[in-house]
Amino acid sequence: MTCARSIRVRGVVQGVGFRPFVFRLAHANTLAGWVLNGEEGVEIHLEGAEPALDAFLRDLQAQPPPAARITALEVRFAEPAGFQDFSIRESHSRAQPSTRISPDLPVCDECLRELFDPLDLRYWYPYINCTNCGPRYTITQALPYDRHNTTMSNWPLDEACARQYHDPGDRRFHAQPVSCPACGPHYFLMCAEEIAVADEPSIAATADLLRCGKIVAVKGLGGYHLVCDAANHAAVLALRERKYRKEKPFAVMAKDLASARALTHLTADAEALMTSSARPIVLAPARIALPGVAPDNDELGVMLPYAPLHHLLFAAGAPEVLVMTSANRSSEPIAYTDDDARERLSEIADAFLIGERAIARRVDDSVARAGAFGPVILRRSRGYAPGAVARFAADRPILAVGADLKNTITLVAGGQAFVSQHIGDLDHYQAFEAFRETIRDLLSMYQVRPEDLLIVRDDHPQYVSTVHAFELPAAERRSVQHHRAHIASVLAEREAWDEPVLGVSFDGTGYGDDGAIWGGEIFAGSIARGFERIAHLRYAPLPGGDAAAQHPVQAAAGFLLDIEGLPSLAAPPFLFPQRYEVARQLARTGVRTFLTSSMGRLFDTAAALLGFQGPISFEGQAAMWLEHIARTAPQRDAYPFPLAGAELDFRPLLLAVAEDRLRGRDPGEIARAFQLGIAQGLCGALETLSRQAGIDSVVLSGGVFQNEMLLQDIQSVVADGRLRVSTNRAVPPNDGGISLGQAAMAAMGATDR
């Protein structure tokens, strides 16, 4: 007897080879009907024998395509309509484009096998892909995701590729970027005046150059990388010098998992992250030192090959571990067009390995870590963007423009929140251009009219993003306080709109309700009802304001100002420079001085007392240095960091640091006791506040929580208690998560204060 089912599959099921997979599965089970991409996922109508229908449903869930993620499966009984065969139908014309852009995918195992099979059509072809793998977001110029809307439109399919593209039984059925050496794009190498053409010779020559210690600019999926041998100290130093990147760690690419394991201590969680379809750079404790790669850091950022090109480079004999850093000078955005790369990188790269396929938009590598509270994404870009991170019950489109550092934007359209790729620091003109480009890009991609938008911005009146929010047309505009947005980002990821929490926002800098520079705040409330500030780090004067972030001793001048019994800091072992005295004078008189509750500046102050005087060359450097030296010492004591009324008092903490340093205690041990003091002080405060507020759910967010040791300490302190602690998972705890939190606060209509 013929039975029928009507099925809807939700989740990441479009642009990942799901329809051909359903087609093959229906054929294997002799079922008739159809499949199509609908507004809310993939819709399937099936007819056939009852056992075959059951088998189909079992296999559908047991072995979906590698990049697919099924979040919900709805099965209803239906009337048989007498279908004779199974077909893939055209999508609904009204289908929400929002469900259709997949993040980029790493090359799959089947394609890899073909890549190294001398008898295969695509042997050694760097642009090999299929419906289960390959570029998506980085080649998509418009929706729907069809070949003519991608950067592959210049290369018409030849007969062999066309046959596969049109065969529903083939792995390349409707694989939009499909091509082969005969009909598709190629790589070539430019080295001084010489040009090596053809894929194999240019890739082999690149591997040779890398072995000889040269720096090569290599075009990848979402932009150019600067690449050199990570074990060649001279090459790494040359790269630092030419790139004007003094100390910030470089990421590396390891040939395979075995080589990544030799480089770093990888937990099962870290390996799962590293081999996940996003293939992020994973931060993990280093096993070996690669001089110059990650100075003053215990961790190494390692990723695995994800594009076919990377596998070919290693197969051609490139060194087993390569520095692979975004191709730019200093902290400019990554170069992604050929002309721009050749112009901006001519002084840096010895050669250029250029692929002919254009990149539609810049997308950096993502950065993640398997942390104490689970996997956390520190930079959300390739492999994640522009995937939806949450469903919003918003009845109109929302654009949240984020903060000025580590900027991302969030667009809420069709009830889904899409967080953009990492854009960067907007004080760089090129990053600001990228910011505007990304807004235009996402709005046009999801067919949102700017004049329908609710635009959300930070409270900071001088943020570049704030100013731009007023330049865009909009139906309505709102602002959200920086640290409330951090807390809301954690809850929005979980779609926990009403959950009351204690929210801890430990951060560098953010504009507070009272105009002070906030960054050590504890709130109580929910997204729906708003967050009330119930405690904060004691205010300290901050001479120079935000500019003090560049100089730890400048922050120290403010934080140490009214601590009694401090030793002279001009004398050994402190030897603070003149800048400290000047800043101290400013702080004392109040000239160009602001109040701050920034935890970031508190860490800077402790680092300054322990010998790190700066200036810093990248955000968070002093705190990272402090964590680094703390890791050299065992966990023993903790300095006091009490909650007095509604204020966390840092004075006993800093006094203990200064006194122990004067006594000649090892700086590593002091840093360790400082770190543990922060964790214990915070947890003690939360115990008290939790009883007062009747809330035992705690949310941690803000840039300071990138400090993994702090999270580990907090976890060990709360392990046996009644507080339930959660942190960010889908968006970064740093300012990269702000836009999601802004969108969430605005969507729920929660007012700011």
Ligand SMILES: [Zn+2]
């Ligand atoms: Zn594939």
Ligand SMILES: [Zn+2]
């Ligand atoms: Zn072809």
